[in-house]
Amino acid sequence: RNSCSTNNGGCEHICEERRNRFYRCRCRIGYQLADDKRKCYPVDPCLSGNGGCQQHCVNNNGRAECQCYAGYYLARDRQTCLDIDECKVMIGGGCQHDCINVEGTYKCVCKKGYQLSDDGRSCEQIIEGCKVANGGCQHECYDQPDGGALCGCRDGYQLNDDQKTCSDIDECLSKNGGCSQICENTDGAYQCSCNAGHILLYDGKTCEDINECIANNAGCEHECINTEGGYLCKCRPGYTLAADEHTCNDIDECLINKGNCSQVCKNEVGTYHCDCYDGYVLTEDQRTCISQFIRIFTLEQSKKLKRIMLGVQEGN
Template identity: 25%
Template sequence: MDVLRFVWLVLLAELRISAGQVLGCRHGQWQCDDGNCIPHVWRCDGDGDCLDGSDEMDCAAAAAPGSPQCPPGQFACVDSVGCVDASARCDGQYQCPTGSDEENCTAANGCLGSDWTCLNHVCIPKEQRCNGLTDCVDDSDEKDCGVCVEGSVRCPDGTCLSPEEMCDGKVHCSDGSDEPITCGRICSMNNGGCSHVCVDEPWGALCACPAGYKLSANGAICEDVDECATPFPPCMHLCTNTIGSYYCHCREGFRLNGNSSCLATGNVTRLLTVQRRSVGLLNVKSQQFEVVQTLAFDPVALAFDAVRGRFFWADSRGSIYKSDGRQSWTTYTGQL
């Protein structure tokens, strides 16, 4: 169960406890056997959302194989029981038990000329093809990415050019990497124009960069890589970028363990909790409350993502927020 669903369920439970009674579910909701309410679209979606698991019981009657009885925005699995989100249809991942959500998928024609089409029809920039990272959900962008022969270069779309196609006056790669400014140069003269490593090739000077740098678009200058700005930063808590590298540091009350992990100092157990309009850490031994975040409205539910070091809370207006302890973001705004 993801964090947002957890926050939703805790929020509903808190409202029922505060009301002192079990209320009927609103329009668009489904009532669990234990009295809690969940969005109706979560019924028979393959993920247990009721604390008693009742939302995944008797699903054969709720959605017969291939029937149109799935909630709006969902796809009815064929020859099996259950519904999946319509967005999961033809995304390259089998989510129906029989894989019917990936059958009879037609190729998408919406990719731009600067995009590369994944096998699951997702569009990604050509520059992300064969970059060592899985950008397509099905990993098709990293398949058939063998090492190019010596003296050649790989284009963003994964194509390997021959040495003869390098610096021939024609742009073959979408990023122009086959026509760098170092064409016709030699490393013995001004390092071939390279800012760092230079290797002589038949077509000219091939520039290379040390770890922590990437080659600029002109093929000569090495630029710093901001490791802290990547989608998944290398540090558990805080990350500071440096020229050619980075370093990790931890929040107060933690110490760095190795290069990136943070461990709590001492043996004091602290609980993440709320008091009035504040989220903070409660020292179990001393009962001292340390404020981490001051909130604008009364929180009614709280959850913590231990992997990413972020906590989520919902307020009495129905909005959900997240924070890393330094800044916060609104992830959902709506009515209960």
């Protein structure tokens, strides 16, 4: 007795005998063997390349079944969809006048002097062009020699596909409407504006930087530096810019290493100076203090040296 003869070998679908009493399980078309090598689960063929279908794929018990959208029919290869010429199949598509086939559908058109009715198939005569309800035009209406009407739109609008209504043209979509910075579309027109720190010129399109420093130094206490679209305040040496970014506060240089003074540092508005204790004097670097007795001695020695040097020169 072989293995497949008992409970189908445990296989959910097909049990296939092999040599030496071995067997294996297989699945029917549209199914795939599970990890346990016995059970089968359905595979959706539409998930791979749309099942080979050009348009719509339907999973039919594990097989890909191709279907077409309205206005198309399935070709002989059962995958490709071809356009239905409704004007031929439906004998004029049910149009009263002319039928024009388009991809996936069709449309009815009327002869001159007639217009398409609301049913999209029948045609009704146009009466006196623009005299009745402005010819159906939303904006401008122009009488035609055949009694019909031709619609037009005002500046800033374009004629829609129905050849009657008008929709706004967004001028900002084309080269930003010619605006150098901000373009804002409005109904039938558009408007240019500028970013902060700029002003619109007389052409109504170009933006130019505003020099804020001209008016009252832009509120800066010391220096005002104009930048593109703004400005910066700057303080003179010895000052630091306050949190309001306009006011300048004195820097107390004496707080940092006593302003490099060897003895006494005295802060002043916008600057500082070094000083010495009693009995000391400042050297030429205006920072170092030495004893005034050493300075007197140094000066006397310097004078003697100069006299000696002069004597040597005279002897020569």
